[in-house]
Amino acid sequence: MHSDLIGKVEKARRYAEEPERIKFGELRATFHGGNGNHEITLKDGHWGCDCAFFHGWGTCAHVMAMQRILNPMLNKEAQQADLALAKPEEPAAVPA
Numbered sequence: 001m002h003s004d005l006i007g008k009v010e011k012a013r014r015y016a017e018e019p020e021r022i023k024f025g026e027l028r029a030t031f032h033g034g035n036g037n038h039e040i041t042l043k044d045g046h047w048g049c050d051c052a053f054f055h056g057w058g059t060c061a062h063v064m065a066m067q068r069i070l071n072p073m074l075n076k077e078a079q080q081a082d083l084a085l086a087k088p089e090e091p092a093a094v095p096a
Ligand SMILES: [Zn+2]
Pocket: 038, 049, 050, 051, 052, 053, 054, 059, 060, 061, 062, 063
């Protein structure tokens, strides 16, 4: 193998150990969830998922899993869950 190429292969190996060098600007992925496939998107630091839970909460298990997997490769905005909408209902008062 040409020595220039060998050098690049070695550099790629080192880079592959340092995922924080990479930041995803946007992405689209199919997530094989427990009840079927979901389309996941990331654009301008905002996640999207076509599952029903995401529509109500602004995040979901699929997005949270992606955030864990890709964490070092996400900018701060994308690392944080879009939890602005995620306010769990107050538990109903239990009659005494
Ligand atoms: Zn989802």
